[in-house]
Amino acid sequence: MIQHKKIRxxxxxxxxxxxxxxxxxxxDERKRIFQLDRIISVRYPVDYGNIQKTxxxxxxxxxxxxxxxxxxxxxxxxxxxxxxxxxMTDEGxxxxxxxxxxxxxxxxxxxxKKTTLKKIAHFFATYKKxxxxxxxxxxxxxxxEAKKIILASIERYKKNxxxxxxxxxx
Numbered sequence: 351m352i353q354h355k356k357i358r359x360x361x362x363x364x365x366x367x368x369x370x371x372x373x374x375x376x377x378d379e380r381k382r383i384f385q386l387d388r389i390i391s392v393r394y395p396v397d398y399g400n401i402q403k404t405x406x407x408x409x410x411x412x413x414x415x416x417x418x419x420x421x422x423x424x425x426x427x428x429x430x431x432x433x434x435x436x437x438m439t440d441e442g443x444x445x446x447x448x449x450x451x452x453x454x455x456x457x458x459x460x461x462x463k464k465t466t467l468k469k470i471a472h473f474f475a476t477y478k479k480x481x482x483x484x485x486x487x488x489x490x491x492x493x494x495e496a497k498k499i500i501l502a503s504i505e506r507y508k509k510n511x512x513x514x515x516x517x518x519x520x
Contacts, residue, residue: 399416
């Protein structure tokens with residue numbers, strides 16, 4: 351197993367949904383296109399995407415959010431500094447979000463305003479309510495915990511790629 355210290359502080363995040371959007375896009379890797387999944391009632395408070403070549407507990411690439419001041423666009427890859435992780439469940443399954451900032455931004459989760467963190471947690475706690483889905487916020491953890499989650503997701507991806515897993519979402 352890879353040691354978590356080998357994960358660099360700066361990673362590449364593939365943006366699916368820009369900050370301020372109400373459109374929930376999903377990137378279809380096989381078709382290589384973005385597809386509109388649904389329109390939500392609130393706007394994303396952050397750029398939202400994933401870390402490529404990872405598989406999270408839900409079988410999709412590991413979710414990542416970028417605390418940018420201005421929105422980017424779908425398909426953009428951002429070099430971002432790992433700050434921590436928002437730990438949560440979606441429909442009873444773990445669905446953590448790796449929290450990042452542009453490399454010129456914050457250096458750790460403690461440097462992010464508490465009101466910003468509350469806004470993000472509130473968004474993820476409530477954005478699926480109209481669909482009748484339950485999301486629970488478990489709390490915030492720092493950079494080292496985020497790196498452990500990223501490493502586990504990389505290992506899951508490698509196992510899936512080598513045919514050692516039953517996941518069909520890659």
